Amino acid sequence: MRLFFINMHRHWGGQSAVVVLLAGELAKRGHEVLVAGVANSELIKRATAEGLKTYAELELRRGFRPISFFGDHGRLKKLWSDFKPDIILTNGSQDTWSCAFARLRFRDKPALVRWRHNSFEISTHAANRWLYRKLISHVVVSSSEIAPLLTKTGLVSAERITPFPPSTRLEKFLNAQATSGLRKEFNVAPEGTLTVSVGRLAPEKGHDVLIRAWKRVHAELPHAKLLIAGLGTQHEPLAKLTRDLGLDAHVFLPGFREDIPALYAEADLAVLAPTAGESFGIALLEAYATGRACVATDVGGVKDLVVNGETGWLVPPKDDEKLAAALIEALKNPEARAKFGAAGKARVLEKFTPAKLADTAEALFKKLAPARG
Numbered sequence: 001m002r003l004f005f006i007n008m009h010r011h012w013g014g015q016s017a018v019v020v021l022l023a024g025e026l027a028k029r030g031h032e033v034l035v036a037g038v039a040n041s042e043l044i045k046r047a048t049a050e051g052l053k054t055y056a057e058l059e060l061r062r063g064f065r066p067i068s069f070f071g072d073h074g075r076l077k078k079l080w081s082d083f084k085p086d087i088i089l090t091n092g093s094q095d096t097w098s099c100a101f102a103r104l105r106f107r108d109k110p111a112l113v114r115w116r117h118n119s120f121e122i123s124t125h126a127a128n129r130w131l132y133r134k135l136i137s138h139v140v141v142s143s144s145e146i147a148p149l150l151t152k153t154g155l156v157s158a159e160r161i162t163p164f165p166p167s168t169r170l171e172k173f174l175n176a177q178a179t180s181g182l183r184k185e186f187n188v189a190p191e192g193t194l195t196v197s198v199g200r201l202a203p204e205k206g207h208d209v210l211i212r213a214w215k216r217v218h219a220e221l222p223h224a225k226l227l228i229a230g231l232g233t234q235h236e237p238l239a240k241l242t243r244d245l246g247l248d249a250h251v252f253l254p255g256f257r258e259d260i261p262a263l264y265a266e267a268d269l270a271v272l273a274p275t276a277g278e279s280f281g282i283a284l285l286e287a288y289a290t291g292r293a294c295v296a297t298d299v300g301g302v303k304d305l306v307v308n309g310e311t312g313w314l315v316p317p318k319d320d321e322k323l324a325a326a327l328i329e330a331l332k333n334p335e336a337r338a339k340f341g342a343a344g345k346a347r348v349l350e351k352f353t354p355a356k357l358a359d360t361a362e363a364l365f366k367k368l369a370p371a372r373g
Helices: 014-028 042-049 066-083 093-103 126-135 147-151 180-185 207-220 235-244 260-266 282-289 320-331 334-351 354-368
Strands: 002-006 032-038 053-058 087-090 111-116 138-141 161-163 193-198 224-229 251-255 269-272 294-297 312-315
Touching: 002 014, 002 066, 014 032, 014 042, 014 282, 014 354, 032 042, 042 053, 053 066, 066 093, 087 093, 093 111, 093 126, 111 354, 138 147, 138 354, 147 161, 161 354, 180 260, 193 260, 193 282, 193 320, 207 224, 207 235, 207 320, 224 260, 235 251, 260 282, 269 282, 269 320, 282 294, 282 334, 294 320, 312 320, 312 334, 320 334
Parallel strands: 002 032, 002 087, 032 053, 087 111, 111 138, 138 161, 193 224, 193 269, 224 251, 269 294, 294 312
Antiparallel strands: none
16 A cells, blocks of 8 residues: 555644654555655654655644645645555644545555644634545544544544544563663762653643642651653743752653653653643653553543553643652552553553554554555
């Protein structure tokens, strides 16, 4: 099959990562895959580094920008006239609308599959009803928890939804080694602990709640350190909050890190505290692959990985007091951390491998384009 994958994001995150992962897995199986995105985006850089065919002449700008939108529309039509995709897999709002419009001009239309990665509520205005009911062939979701957001509003029927179990390249996490230099870099005392949170610094990721919770953690465990790794629009507000709470020496915001496997291997605990929109949590999957237990908030499909009392601690979102209590309990209980980390790792290897994702995607794509598969 000829598969066209597209994503609007400029920065690296779970969404871009799983797109590159799936593209690579299906290319290995002999499918012709083209990954499209914005010039100089991390998606394009990393897809190219993986040896995938890429296209980076799109703008995919947010908001109502007619000149940019119709420019992308024309470029997509020309590109597809040559590439002739069997499946178009979109991942964000702007790339979905651009592809939906460009696809209308083709008589032999490829199947348009929309991957919903987040658990935000979906508006049911007329444009979205037209998009989901008429223009999109099928919707795939990163967790079964997302499906009701589509079915309860009547946007998509249940038979037009397929869960895609997200994954990541597991080898570097399964084989990650701790290095004493990292704990020294972040001033972790011999009797102290290191908790790691990895993700894009965006409002819905709840890092502000996590930092407020850490004020309570620090009061109980003065040698506990928190590392929040990632880039995004909230870096400066979060840095200011850290200073205002007097946590400069205890909470670190080092930006983007290339050594995430080593960070997890060095850590005592992982945490993810989204307040909305989280479909699954690739960062949690990576932490579990390294054998680390996790504390997380119960948002979207997070519970697919963090089973409370079995693989970690699950708490309500936006509640810094309960989040702090769970973190303190976890950090005081190394036996539970070891038990939950091992259980989480086993769950990842059973349900969330790259091969599992590729099997599911390949079966669906062949079903949607049987004559071409």
